[in-house]
Amino acid sequence: MFDKRRLGRVRLDPDLSGLGPDAEGMEPAEFRDRLLRGTSAVKARLLDQSVLAGVGNLLADETLWQARISPKAPVRDLTRTDLDRLHRNLDRALERAIANGGVHTGEVIEHRHPGGHCPRCGTEMVHGTVGGRSTWWCPQEQV
Ligand SMILES: [Zn+2]
Incomplete structure (x- = not known):
């Protein structure tokens, strides 16, 4: 698929040539393959721009919450079913963010604060640091 945005970004800034492919529009097999090239926590893999480009901290928290996957889970502990569910939820979260005006509109985002439910x-x-970033998750469902 021809992606004008990515082409433009690489042309404008050669330092970005180490970027992975855009998260948006990625095939499930490529998504699984790229995530599984590392061993770190799934959230750290999502945020690594050399794995896939375009996933920031809020989008990663929203996607993991929607998929009911712990941000701290080592990516290699996830099953193929988990990874496919994560991929579907990332696509949906991206679509909703675009439709609603930004990743801050995600369902769980306003609940990412002390005392949030x-x-x-x-x-x-609960709150912790995963992949070097401030992370919130539901300890009941994201285990
Ligand atoms: Zn919950």
Whole structure:
């Protein structure tokens, strides 16, 4: 698929040539393959711009919450079913962010604060650092 945006980015800044392919529009097999080239926590793999480009901190938290996957899970502990569910949820989260005006509109984003509760099950959200970034997740559903 021809991607004008990516072409433009690489042309404008040669330092970005180490970027992975855009998360948007990636095939499931390529998504699984690229994530599984490393061993770190799944959130760290999602944020690594050499794995796939375009996933920031909020989008990663939203996607992992939607997919009910722990951000701290080593990527190689995830099953193919988990990775495919993660991929589908990333696509949906990207589509919704574009339609609604940004990743801050994600369902779980406004609950990422001390005392915030999971909008799905009501459990208090927990906080930690994963992949060097501030991370919030539901300890009940993202295990
Ligand atoms: Zn929950």
